[in-house]
Amino acid sequence: xxxxxxxxxxxxxxxxxxxxxxxxxxxxxxxxxxxxxxxxxxxxxxxxxxxxxxxxxxxxxxxxxxxxxxxxxxxxxxxxxxxxxxxxxxxxxxxxxxxxxxxxxxxxxxxxxxxxxxxxxxxxxxxxxxxxxxxxxxxxxxxxxxxxxxxxxxxxxxxxxxxxxxxxxxxxxxxxxxxxxxxxxxxxxxxxxxxxxxxxxxxxxxxxxxxxxxxxxxxxxxxxxxxxxxxxxxxxxxxxxxxxxxxxxxxxxxxxxxxxxxxxxxxxxxxxxxxxxxxxxxxxxxxxxxxxxxxxxxxxxxxxxxxxxxxxxxxxxxxxxxxxxxxxxxxxxxxxxxxxxxxxxxxxxxxxxxxxxxxxxxxxxxxxxx
Amino acid sequence: xxxxxxxxxxxxxxxxxxxxxxxxxxxxxxxxxxxxxxxxxxxxxxxxxxxxxxxxxxxxxxxxxxxxxxxxxxxxxxxxxxxxxxxxxxxxxxxxxxxxxxxxxxxxxxxxxxxxxxxxxxxxxxxxxxxxxxxxxxxxxxxxxxxxxxxxxxxxxxxxxxxxxxxxxxxxxxxxxxxxxxxxxxxxxxxxxxxxxxxxxxxxxxxxxxxxxxxxxxxxxxxxxxxxxxxxxxxxxxxxxxxxxxxxxxxxxxxxxxxxxxxxxxxxxxxxxxxxxxxxxx
Numbered sequence: 026x027x028x029x030x031x032x033x034x035x036x037x038x039x040x041x042x043x044x045x046x047x048x049x050x051x052x053x054x055x056x057x058x059x060x061x062x063x064x065x066x067x068x069x070x071x072x073x074x075x076x077x078x079x080x081x082x083x084x085x086x087x088x089x090x091x092x093x094x095x096x097x098x099x100x101x102x103x104x105x106x107x108x109x110x111x112x113x114x115x116x117x118x119x120x121x122x123x124x125x126x127x128x129x130x131x132x133x134x135x136x137x138x139x140x141x142x143x144x145x146x147x148x149x150x151x152x153x154x155x156x157x158x159x160x161x162x163x164x165x166x167x168x169x170x171x172x173x174x175x176x177x178x179x180x181x182x183x184x185x186x187x188x189x190x191x192x193x194x195x196x197x198x199x200x201x202x203x204x205x206x207x208x209x210x211x212x213x214x215x216x217x218x219x220x221x222x223x224x225x226x227x228x229x230x231x232x233x234x235x236x237x238x239x240x241x242x243x244x245x246x247x248x249x250x251x252x253x254x255x256x257x258x259x260x261x262x263x264x265x266x267x268x269x270x271x272x273x274x275x276x277x278x279x280x281x282x283x284x285x286x287x288x289x290x291x292x293x294x295x296x297x298x299x300x301x302x303x304x305x306x307x308x309x310x311x312x313x314x315x316x317x318x319x320x321x322x323x324x325x326x327x328x329x330x331x332x333x334x335x336x337x338x339x340x341x342x343x344x345x346x347x348x349x350x351x352x353x354x355x356x357x358x359x360x361x362x363x364x365x366x367x368x369x370x371x372x373x374x375x376x377x378x379x380x381x382x383x384x385x386x387x388x389x390x391x392x393x394x395x
Numbered sequence: 396x397x398x399x400x401x402x403x404x405x406x407x408x409x410x411x412x413x414x415x416x417x418x419x420x421x422x423x424x425x426x427x428x429x430x431x432x433x434x435x436x437x438x439x440x441x442x443x444x445x446x447x448x449x450x451x452x453x454x455x456x457x458x459x460x461x462x463x464x465x466x467x468x469x470x471x472x473x474x475x476x477x478x479x480x481x482x483x484x485x486x487x488x489x490x491x492x493x494x495x496x497x498x499x500x501x502x503x504x505x506x507x508x509x510x511x512x513x514x515x516x517x518x519x520x521x522x523x524x525x526x527x528x529x530x531x532x533x534x535x536x537x538x539x540x541x542x543x544x545x546x547x548x549x550x551x552x553x554x555x556x557x558x559x560x561x562x563x564x565x566x567x568x569x570x571x572x573x574x575x576x577x578x579x580x581x582x583x584x585x586x587x588x589x590x591x592x593x594x595x596x597x598x599x600x601x602x603x604x605x606x607x608x609x610x611x612x613x614x615x616x617x618x619x620x621x622x623x624x625x626x627x628x629x630x631x632x633x634x635x636x637x638x639x640x641x642x643x644x645x646x647x648x649x650x651x652x653x654x655x656x657x658x659x660x661x662x663x664x665x666x667x668x669x670x671x672x673x674x675x676x677x
Contacts, residue, residue, distance in 0.1 A: 100562055120565040131556050133563040137581035146577075147567035191563075198567060 049076030050111050050201040050234045052097065057106035059092055059258075066092040067103065068258035077232040079225070080263070081245035084255035085281070090238045091206060093255075097236060098204050099123050110201060121150075126195030126233075130207040132187045134179040140166060140190045141175040147198035165193040168227065185216035192224065196231065203228065203235040209244060221248055242282050246270070254278045275311055276391035279321045286327065286361040287319035287394060288383070299390055302336065302355075304383050312390035320388045324350060324364040328382045331372055335380030337361075339373045353381055437636070440629050448630035455627055461616035464529060468612065469598040471533035476540045476594055477587065484548045485579060488557050495549075502545040505538050510603040513538075518608065532610055536598050543593035551586025555579075588646045596639055 052074040059067040066089045074080045082090040095101040097108055099120030107114045115123060126147075134143050145153075145162035153161070166172050169189040179187055188208055195203060205224070209217045225248045228235050239245050245252045246266040253263040254277070262274040273279035290301040296314035298305050301322075312318065329337075329351060337353040340360065349370035351363050363381060365373070373379060452458065487494050505513065517535055518526070525531040557579070564574040580587070605612040611619065613635065621628040 098562075098566060100565075120562070121568050121570050123566075124568075125566055127563065127566040129559050129563060131559050133556070133559045135560065135564070135578050135582070136555075137578075137584075146564070146569075150568035150573065194563075194567065204566075 049078075049232050051076050051109075052202055052234055052236065053109040053112075054093065054097070055107050055109065057093065057096060057103045057108070059089070059096065059101065059103050065089075065258045067096075067106075070106075070255075070258060070260055072253055072260060072263065074234055074236060076234055078250045079228055079235040079237060079248060081237040081239055081249035081252045082255055083239060083242055083245040083252050083281075086240060088255040089258040090240075090255050094204055094206055094236055094238045097202065098125055098127055124198065124201045125204055126198055126200030126202075127204040127206065128188065128191045128195050128208040130210055132179065132184065132211070133191055134182075134187055134194070136179050139176050139178055140171060140182065143179070143190055144194045144197050147194065151198065162193075162197060165197050166190070168196075169193045169223065183216075184212050185220055188212065188220060189223070192227070196227070196233070200233065203233045205235065205237040207239055210239070210241070217244075224248065246282070254281055256281075272309075273321075273389060276321060276389060279389055279391075284324055284362060286322045286324060287359070287391070288322055288355075288361060289357065289359055289393065290318050290320040290390060292316070292318050292390065299388065301388070302381060302383050304385055306383065306385055307387040309387045309389045313392050317393040318390040319393050320383075320390050322361075322383060322388060324362040326384065326386065327361065327363045328384065329353060329363040329365055329373070329379050330382075331377055332380035333378055335378045337379050337381050339375050339377045339379055341375055342370060342373065351379075353379055355381060437633070440633055444626050444630040444633060448626050449634065452627055452630045452634060455620065455624070455631075457611060457616050457620070458631065461611050461613045464610065465599055465613035468529055468533050468536060469595050471529070472536040472540055472598050473591060473594050475533065475537045476544045477590065479537070480541065480544045480548055480590075481580070481587075482575065484545060484552060485557070485575065488549075488552050489561060498545065499549075502541045506542050510539075510601075511607065514604040514607045529610070532605060532608055532612075535604055535608075536594075536601065539601065539604075540590075540594045540597055543597065544590045547586045547590035547593065548583060551583035551589075552579075555582055588649065592643055592646050595642065599635060599639065 052072075054070060054072040057067045057070045058065070064087075068089070070089065070093055072080070072082075072093075082093060084090050092101060096103050099115070099118065102116070107116055109115070110123070134140075135146065138146065141159065141162050144165050145158040148158040148161060163172065163175060166175050169192055171186060171189055171193070174182060174186060174190075179190075182190065188211075191208070208224070209220055212220065221244060237245070237249060246269070249266065251263055251265055252269050254261045254269065256277050262269060262278045264272075264274075269278065270283055273282065279285050288301050290299040290306075292299050292308070292313075292315060294315075297308055299308050299318060299320055300306075301320045306320065325348075337355040339351055340354050341352045343350040343352075344367065345364075347367060348364045349367045351365050351370055351373055352360060353363060354360050361381060484498070487498055514535065517531070521531055525534075560578055560582070561574050564578045569577065600614060601612070602614040602618065606615045606618070613631075617628050617632050617635075620631070
């Protein structure tokens with residue numbers, strides 16, 4: 026990932042005045058624990074972020090992802106564990122001295138300052154002279170495409186513009202680490218999509234090590250070099266987006282990312298093979314070794330054909346463009362979703378008898394949902 | 396069907412028009428009643444004092460000294476109150492939000508306790524070295540201003556996303572003092588202006604404590620002088636009222652202009668409401 030980022034930086038000329046990515050900063054979270062009252066926000070979380078890498082923390086609300094980010098920023102302290110920036114423990118360093126650029130979920134621009142002064146604020150704190158400060162702030166506004174809005178106040182800017190100014194403000198201090206705390210969640214869908222791409226492009230160009238917290242899997246998968254899926258204060262899996270999707274390590278990851286079917290299966294005595302829909306499949310490690318299990322299979326990994334006297338009946342169809350998601354009620358009361366080419370799905374009206382089959386690839390199993 | 400439709404069509408158009416026309420009439424009636432209620436006593440006072448009194452009121456014995464003492468007390472109270480209340484309220488908002496209810500109750504106490512009780516209590520416990528200086532009265536006024544100052548500042552802070560703003564400021568390298576000075580204070584300027592007007596109005600109007608403590612502040616002077624020359628004293632109090640009004644208007648104008656430029660407006664409404672109320676009381 027680091028090489029990837031470095032290559033990107035070398036390939037595209039950096040806007041005047043912005044720092045060349047020279048290796049970047051590494052971040053290391055080691056065995057972080059944090060308890061709020063009776064709930065454990067972080068339960069032994071560890072994460073290594075390579076220089077220049079963008080890692081997204083993804084998880085449901087309350088999984089501890091924001092707490093982890095705030096500990097890195099210096100707004101929270103861990104009960105135990107440490108945060109290393111370039112190998113140095115920063116536990117005792119106050120937030121103001123950590124050199125981290127942060128973009129917040131809620132609009133955080135200073136209402137009393139123009140866009141330009143907002144971007145220049147961090148430089149002012151670093152005693153950069155007025156002329157140099159205004160010049161650099163202007164360059165950063167240009168970088169996020171808001172030169173024309175330099176003199177406007179936050180209330181005159183749209184939500185998307187405000188977040189872009191906030192991004193420019195965070196980047197103006199040439200932060201060692203960029204921290205993004207759900208910066209897009211307050212924006213509408215179209216703006217979110219544009220800004221997502223803009224953030225990623227800028228991050229790659231500047232090679233700034235970035236930690237990005239989100240509950241939106243699409244955002245995480247499309248922007249990050251690696252995605253860490255969190256649940257109950259722990260990282261379930263940290264992997265590249267494609268790997269996370271195709272080879273989830275745990276049932277939680279499998280079901281949190283993308284759509285997942287649960288198919289009742291019979292585990293053999295050794296826990297190595299599972300019989301699903303009459304097919305014997307090898308079992309991936311990570312699930313229970315015995316007992317009643319469900320096999321986890323994605324809609325695109327199942328096949329369905331019209332068959333009189335087949336093992337299921339079509340209950341509904343959802344047209345998604347090139348493919349159609351067909352819901353099938355299997356004998357035995359399990360309902361599954363199967364992705365079918367829309368041309369094929371045309372014949373599968375609700376009520377059609379079909380045969381659902383599963384190709385013999387390794388599957389992940391989970392304890393049966395009651 | 397067609398007939399019904401055409402019959403009904405004008406109704407929704409006519410109804411709002413009639414309503415819109417009837418509104419201003421009531422507005423004027425209410426305004427007139429309120430205006431008479433407020434202005435009649437002022438007019439009576441003006442008639443009684445006579446215009447010539449305004450020219451000579453400044454030359455009356457004790458006028459200058461009393462006004463100067465009140466001005467010093469106002470300045471003293473203003474500085475101490477804001478220096479105490481702004482950081483405290485910010486701290487409560489940021490770190491101890493659960494304490495906001497408690498703060499509200501504590502800060503309302505000076506209004507609940509009668510001034511006579513308060514000043515007698517203060518005189519009992521205050522050190523002798525304070526007793527003959529304006530500082531004693533100033534410190535008591537700080538306590539009296541607390542409810543107004545707290546409410547203004549609290550309202551100003553509530554209109555901000557204080558936590559995010561301070562964290563943003565912190566992450567950009569600003570310490571606590573810098574954040575307070577450059578980020579928080581400028582954004583609660585209207586609230587501070589409102590607190591200022593309230594404090595000044597309070598100090599310039601307070602009579603009970605000053606008189607019981609034997610200070611000749613401006614209101615005390617007006618009452619004392621009333622015995623010698625009622626017309627002159629009436630002129631002085633009218634003058635005080637006009638000065639306070641001018642002050643209020645100036646501050647509201649500044650605040651409105653600032654808000655038009657930088658957004659917001661909630662605070663102006665609040666401050667206008669509360670200031671008018673207090674000045675009415677004094």
